[in-house]
Amino acid sequence: MSAADFLFAPEVQKLLKVVYAAPDQPFAASELAQRSKLDPADVARTLEHLVSSGILKRQKPKADESDTVTLDRSFVFHDELRSIALKSFAAAEPLRSMLRSKFKDSVLRAFLLGEDKDGTLELLVVHGQSIPDEAAMAAACQKLSKTIHRHLKVHVISNARFNSLAVRDPLASKLAAACALEIIALGDTKAQPPAERIGLLQSAKKKLATLSRPAS
Structure with missing residues (x-):
């Protein structure tokens, strides 16, 4: 799988959609699975790739707490990836x-x-x-x-x-x-632009111009 294919895999998009919505919040794998509605095994596997690639980083857990991950703002393509996410799946x-x-x-x-x-x-x-x-x-x-x-x-x-x-x-x-x-964009929906309204003066001039034309 190429880097581009990986970044736009459905599992990656669903996880990054959640993480980019709260970029400073640490997430446990169980919470990510719940929010993204992904299988926990798929979440665990995808997180490993995201951490190893530098997009996410692991947080040291406190006593009796699960491991968490958060966005790594030092990732060299952090801003570009966030922009891509905003303009597409996120x-x-x-x-x-x-x-x-x-x-x-x-x-x-x-x-x-x-x-x-x-x-x-x-x-x-x-x-x-x-x-x-x-x-x-x-x-x-x-x-x-x-x-x-x-x-x-x-x-x-x-x-x-x-x-x-x-x-x-x-x-x-x-x-x-x-x-x-x-x-x-214009034409993407069935919505019709409003009909142009001609002012009373313009309408009167138009009618006068029509009446003043010589009969053929």
Whole structure:
């Protein structure tokens, strides 16, 4: 198995999803098995590989306590691996799947804006003609938050608001950041953009122009 195949093996993804959600927390193998819903034997085998590769490190147990592991921040590719995890199996993929399955008729675009120092993920949702039900969105995000072990901060705005974001708007600056990732693009869902509204003056001018055309 190559290094790339190993890093993206299902067992590795499930374990790293849990660990990256609480990067400073030590985990016993039994707790990782419970949270990841993996067989304890698979957890033990995968942990050996993660420790030997330098991604995780073992903590010296105290009396009457089990061995624990935690992320090794000194790992040479720690930042890159954390970024990959955030942009794939640890956050982006579960968010994309949830939005496309539950809100395919209303979510026009969506962006993962990044995470704060506490690990809270920030999500920007742009709706189309239909507006996502607020209660349904809150419930879905709360359920997903428990699944990925991360808090979610969600912004839901209209397509018109999105297209008119000023440079100084906090959302605009976050969208421009290198960590921002578009997880739902135009056309990825069945959501329809809102119909353009023509102002009364423009409408009147259009009608006048039509009436003033010479008959053929």
